[in-house]
Amino acid sequence: MAPTRTPRNAAITTRDFLLDGVFDGLPTLPYTLAINLDYDQIISPEFDYFVRWAQSRITPMQLVIELTIDPQAEYPKRRRFLRQAAQARQYGVQIAVDNVGNRQIDLNAIEWMLPVTDIIKASMRQFRKADGEWLDLNLQFWRKLAQQHHIELVLMGVEDDQDAELAKLLKIDHMQGYLYGRPVDVAQRKEREHER
DSSP states (O other): OOOOOOOTTHHHHHHHHHHHHHHHTSOSSSOEEEEEOOHHHHHSTTHHHHHHHHHHHHTTSEEEEEEEOOTTSOOOOHHHHHHHHHHHHHTTOEEEEEEEOSSHHHHHHHGGGGGGOSEEEEEHHHHOOOTTOOOSSOHHHHHHHHHHTTOEEEEEOOOSHHHHHHHHHTTOOEEOSTTTOOOOOHHHHHHHHHHO
């Protein structure tokens, strides 16, 4: 008996099926939906299909692809990444680099991505320093870099009024964190609405 072969697009079909239930539970308001992908997923040949498919499922929401960078990792196929990200931006998707750090190595890891980056996300956790601790890069540095490259800077992990006040002082307009609300589990929300 000959072995059966899985069709090349089987992974896409499975992924589509798994995400359909999630997308069905999303509100139909002009919110932003952020999806975390890794570098290999973005340089994958299926990325273009995924972006177009996801965009069609979440309208009128804005899709943001978030990528967390490991400053120690190697990122091959950089031209492909830049091409794929630029194409996604043509479809109206925003590209976000998540959780930038406070060291020079963190900047070196993402500098080549800046031409296709729409959002840089910095976490308060990375920038809270102990007495006497020196940070190579601070929030003011990231704000200036974002401004120079016309990139939105989002401060994550804003947990109290002091964090929000610091963001205002640094002229960081976009913030996320427990001060503004807890993350929502779409499946649980959908169940509660269905029970009503």
